[in-house]
Amino acid sequence: MKQWSRGAVLGGIVALCIGLSAQPATAASLLKEGFAFPVDRPTKIAVLRPDVSVGTLRSAGEDEANAEWTEVARQNITEEMKTQASAQGLALDFLGDMKGADGELLDQYRSLFKVVSGAIARHGFFDHLPTKLEPKNPAVPSKRWRMDWSLGPGAAQLRALTGADYALLLYTHDAYGSSGRKAAVIFAAMWGVAAPFGVHEGYAGLVDLTSGDLVWFNTDPAIGGDPREKLGAAQRVRELMAGFPGSKPASQPAPSAPAR
């Protein structure tokens, strides 16, 4: 018993040192009930500057950004998004930086979008809010939660600003484990501490710029594809965009997905 408790304490210390992240359960992407793109007119989607960062995870969990990898990943992901969107008949408009009041408005909504995305990533996938529980339905006996988040009707200002019907935000973050990290993770396992070798997470969300409502959202805390390479970026975008409105139900991982 004494032996065990000492081990547990040390394990806890090692866990704190090495840096743990909770691993939420994976689930299919969320689509607002009944949502579909209008078919009577072309759909224009404004893409807010994608939040992309790629780096190295050092042994004690320091996340070291790599500017070169990030630049390549940003280009690959941007090209891949355009390719996959046009295959679906959607027009993407990648917004550049804006100045003055327009830049302020865009930045405010991008920040709000990020905060709301954090809430959905947590409460839509990890734990559920009782306030979003659907009433019992004898036709669908399983528990269901509403996809019910909004940036508010003020988001219509972005519609006026960009001329787009929807806004898309995409985030991916990778930190590849250094050799020191890999060794540390293996040693930590001896203390009973499970720590990730690296970080590969991302989310994507779509906002209706008329109502401000989030109509689609997807996240994956352990996503596949190496965005530094063209094929990997294709897989990354495919996985992030799985379940995008109007797309085929493509939640199966691509056959080329490497085992992790």
Place this chain on the structure above:
Amino acid sequence: MIAFQRLACAGMSLALLAVGQRAGAAPPPEPQPVTTPIHAVPYTPEGVEEKGLWMQVDEVERQLKTSPQVISDAALNGYVRSVLCRTVGEQRCAAARLYIIRSPEANASMAPNGMIQLNSGMLLHLNSEAQLASVLGHEFAHYEHRHTLLYFRESKKKNSTSLWLAMTGIGLIAAISVENGLFRYSRDMEREADMDGLARMAAAGYAQSEAAAPWKLFRAEWDGTAAERKRRSQTLRDDKVTGTHPGMAERIAYTEAEAARQPPGGETGVERYQSALAPWLPGFLDDQVKRNDFGASEVLIATLTERNHAAWLLAARADLYRTRALPGDLERAVGYYSDAIAASSDLPSAWRGRGLANLKLGNAEAGKADLKAYLARSPDAADRAMMSMLAGEHP
């Protein structure tokens, strides 16, 4: 260990002032500070680590550019920039991009890519151009010594060492001292930036004797907060093993020792500073009053009043008492507002405050009359709807 984790993840920018919160054991004798090389300015980032750090803060800066918290006023930015350029040299200052942030926290920071953030709360606490020069000189030193990069490297090294020590079990005690070494490293860099800032301000002709005054004011405010909240003052636990910055007492001591060696005749620039900041100080002080830190705000207002018997300071003190609203405070607030109104005909907010205080005291008619006077004096009041309702103008 929590602190250790936080440090491992942070390291984006080095703040001038860090308000520590952990109590620690008696500090070991400080070794000689590290001296790190100065790099030619401007420079471009080199290597994977530095390019990565720059990329991260470039993203932060991209958003800061459109942040409504940034004060874009050309006159104020021009003035602060002119002091920076005089302090560090015309050519070097071109490498720095200055952002004045509307925030009551008395702080400033320098990011590795040359982005200086200077909070309005810091400007509120300074009294002279020489003091501003010492703050800007300190921050610029972080840039030209590449302190963020050095700290990031040191943290990777030390965190890795202490992780492996912890995993051996028996090495845990040694791991803690390795970790404390990282805090010592941070304090060394801050000390270096302090000394560099002092040297730069002297070379630019400013009086170093000015530089310790803000530190003393911070200490007095900490004591004020502690007395009001019936707590131990932070001045008593300021010098810690886990401090990212040297203790204030130490900073005051070496700053004053430097100043004593400077030949007399240095410039303070009090008038220039005061006239550049005059339009801003009432608003900055209002931000401070709204922090709900009565003790510190009272010390600050008393200090500002010693320098300048302005009517807006009376109104600010009145606001402080009105918002605390302990027994007797509202009566005192009404007194201060009345003094402010007597001293200046151009303070609509004093009428507003006296009106609200009178309403709370039950002097309904006097309160409504004051609020009507406020609305008459400020036709563009943002709170017109609410104040006219309180004044009884709407049924």
